[in-house]
Amino acid sequence: MNTNKYKETRQRELILLILKGTHRHPTADWIYDEARKKIPNISKGTVYRNLAILSERGEIAELNLSGTITRYEIKQPPHYHFRCEQCGKVLDVNIPIAEELNRKAGKETGFKVTYHQLEFRGLCKDCQQSSKKG
Amino acid sequence: MNTNKYKETRQRELILLILKGTHRHPTADWIYDEARKKIPNISKGTVYRNLAILSERGEIAELNLSGTITRYEIKQPPHYHFRCEQCGKVLDVNIPIAEELNRKAGKETGFKVTYHQLEFRGLCKDCQQSSKKG
DNA sequence: TTAGGTGCAAAACCTTTGCCATCCC
DNA sequence: GGGATGGCAAAGGTTTTGCACCTAA
Numbered sequence: 001m002n003t004n005k006y007k008e009t010r011q012r013e014l015i016l017l018i019l020k021g022t023h024r025h026p027t028a029d030w031i032y033d034e035a036r037k038k039i040p041n042i043s044k045g046t047v048y049r050n051l052a053i054l055s056e057r058g059e060i061a062e063l064n065l066s067g068t069i070t071r072y073e074i075k076q077p078p079h080y081h082f083r084c085e086q087c088g089k090v091l092d093v094n095i096p097i098a099e100e101l102n103r104k105a106g107k108e109t110g111f112k113v114t115y116h117q118l119e120f121r122g123l124c125k126d127c128q129q130s131s132k133k134g
Numbered sequence: 135m136n137t138n139k140y141k142e143t144r145q146r147e148l149i150l151l152i153l154k155g156t157h158r159h160p161t162a163d164w165i166y167d168e169a170r171k172k173i174p175n176i177s178k179g180t181v182y183r184n185l186a187i188l189s190e191r192g193e194i195a196e197l198n199l200s201g202t203i204t205r206y207e208i209k210q211p212p213h214y215h216f217r218c219e220q221c222g223k224v225l226d227v228n229i230p231i232a233e234e235l236n237r238k239a240g241k242e243t244g245f246k247v248t249y250h251q252l253e254f255r256g257l258c259k260d261c262q263q264s265s266k267k268g
Numbered sequence: 269t270t271a272g273g274t275g276c277a278a279a280a281c282c283t284t285t286g287c288c289a290t291c292c293c
Numbered sequence: 294g295g296g297a298t299g300g301c302a303a304a305g306g307t308t309t310t311g312c313a314c315c316t317a318a
Contacts, residue, residue: 106256116254120245121250161307203307
């Protein structure tokens with residue numbers, strides 16, 4: 001049931017490739033900079049439009065957790081994130097999703113809770129190092 | 135060691151009062167509109183500056199969880215939030231914090247995990263109603 | 269008295285959009 | 294061919310900042 005209303009374009013493929021090739025959770029701006037290395041005259045509008053399309057298609061996910069700048073990642077099974085409070089780095093955390101929290105929250109509120117987003121905060125390895133040194 | 139570098143001003147007190155008087159998790163803009171009812175010529179810059187100061191002082195908290203617009207609330211013990219995917223409403227969820235997740239995440243990543251932010255998603259009561267009707 | 273605060277407006281950001289030429293199917 | 298897409302630039306929305314005047318302590 002692929003709704004073939006999309007064409008495959010160099011720009012879109014490049015953006016997807018960039019996201020597949022990084023473990024960062026990059027911002028649109030970073031993706032734009034990377035993309036320009038291959039297609040120098042690609043525009044930011046194109047980057048944003050394609051990120052929106054890829055997100056709608058379900059190929060990538062928007063990470064809106066904390067901070068005002070949206071970050072993106074290749075679509076994966078649900079997982080948690082960690083954000084370093086010092087350097088701002090965002091990383092995946094591979095521990096099981098606490099599904100029971102959804103049930104608890106649903107019972108508490110009477111709402112229909114379908115999922116949750118969670119972001120751990122603290123210091124990453126690098127920043128722990130530099131804290132010790134400092 | 136109280137760094138008494140702050141003065142108490144009408145504007146700041148009003149903003150705090152507004153936040154104390156609501157269970158919404160309002161945006162800066164909503165706070166600004168409310169504030170103008172009492173101090174008509176208060177400026178947005180003042181609202182933003184005071185929200186930043188109150189946040190720094192620990193009297194209020196910034197809610198950056200998902201969405202690009204920052205929301206604010208009076209500082210409370212740590213708690214989770216629920217955001218309705220239909221109407222965008224944000225509410226507190228009073229279930230215990232899953233502290234063990236911090237430990238799990240710390241063990242998994244080797245990072246120093248100090249806390250986590252969690253937002254449930256789904257449909258609130260009102261929107262469940264309208265879904266049934268629709 | 270004076271450091272911090274205010275109002276105003278402009279600037280800075282991030283993101284979206286209009287327009288028209290271009291490209292893919 | 295024709296609708297989807299791209300590039301460009303302007304517009305939009307949120308937040309920050311510079312500046313001159315003001316005010317709480």
